[in-house]
Amino acid sequence: MSRYFTEDHEWVDVDGDTGTVGISDYAQGQLGDIVFVDVPEAGKQLGKGDEAAVVESVKAASDVYAPVSGTVTEGNAALADDPSLVNSDPEAEGWFFKITLSDPAELETLMDEAAYADFVAKL
């Protein structure tokens, strides 16, 4: 399984043609206390860069974009009851949605873990 990151701070874990999407630890730290997450429902078609989810901190609302194109298979229902999972475990239990990739070649445009770490270090 490989993990990729976008410049908008989404991550996607890819296993075969299934991706799991969330926001990075850096992103949750910037947002602060997260109080609400609106995740997409199964069946939703997303193009790369489409608005896929909304995450709300005490301070502000932010869009989460689809890092890859595809069809949503599941939103993380646990976030409805406990949105703070995005703060406490952003890159595992705090995932947002799973997606079936329609164009795995898009992954080549994303950063790997090391490249993302460099990207964040320069912010």
Place this chain on the structure above:
Amino acid sequence: MSDTLPDTLPDPLDELDGDEPAIQLLPLDAWHRARGGRMVPFAGYEMPVQYEGIMAEHLWTRESAGLFDVSHMGQVGLTGDGIDAAAVAAALEQVLPGDVAGLAPTRIRYSLLLNDEGGILDDLMVTTLPEEGAHPFGAASHYVVVNGATKYDDLAYLLDVLPDDVTLNLMEDQALLAVQGPKAVAAVARLVPGVEALVFMTAGAFAWNGHALWISRSGYTGEDGVEISIPAEAAAAFADAICAEPEVKPIGLGARDSLRLEAGLPLYGHDLDPETTPVMADLGFALSKRRREAADFAGAARILAERTDGPAVKRVGLSVAGRQPVREGASVVDADGAVIGRVTSGGFAPSVGAPIAMAYVPAALAEAGTPLRLVQRGKIHEAVVAPLPFVPHRYVRAGGK
């Protein structure tokens, strides 16, 4: 992920566009950074939005005490030039609907700076000072604290409307530190003995380490607490000393906003603006009886008519169903989807544990318990008009305890 959604969702911490000078630094700028404050532009200053996190800071203030640097606010001394304090009070009363003439020395009143149409140019605190020498503000007879984002515009307006024999002094060499929370006064009293004798909306002169302080028992959180005017050069040492008390932690703008929202206190530039009158804003308590009877303040005819006949729209609190915050800029709609009002502040309320908001709605829909619908980014949210404040005030009043 975008930082914030554009246009439809103004960052609640953004201030109005103004013509104030380029971004300024607070006297405590280095202190905030050393304490881990995340600095953001606000009201023309770099200010700490949070240290450890808005939620934790908010809850800490409600149960213990927080230090807020509000040095961006305008501290103004008013001095009569050949006229006495009563004449300065009379001059101020042209543009404030409160009883300033009857405000005894060391008493504080919340008031509103009004334009000729009765629109609100700012909300402020005015204190009548004791005799010269009994306070740190020179020969001034009145001390007025105005919002940071509006202070230069306020001064320009006051210079225009006040007679030439009233001198205004914007005291930019004074810092202003608020210590707020149920344990605030006990902590401050260890550094400044005697401060506990003040009651809500009174002030007095004190000293700390040889520095003159002017301390007001007032604030913007709904909690007990004080606001301390202190020479800028002493502010960092005082901030260190008060944060060494176990009850006190530094608190950022983010929690200041959520605390004041829960306390039902309006934020100028968001919940109040020049199109809003005191009656629309449900701030009728700021219209003193003597002034209503005399009808002698800016915009009095319109404001008193609204008071008698009811305003077209009114500021209300809203409890929002579900968990998603509904923020400034969201629409209030009727059953047919027509826009009938506007959310002016909103967010997640840490002490309530749910989203809350303030909005302007038609007066017929302003009764507590009235169900309303809000629309934000195309999504409908159910809400109900809630009495203000959302969290009870815990001020320490005269004769109370």
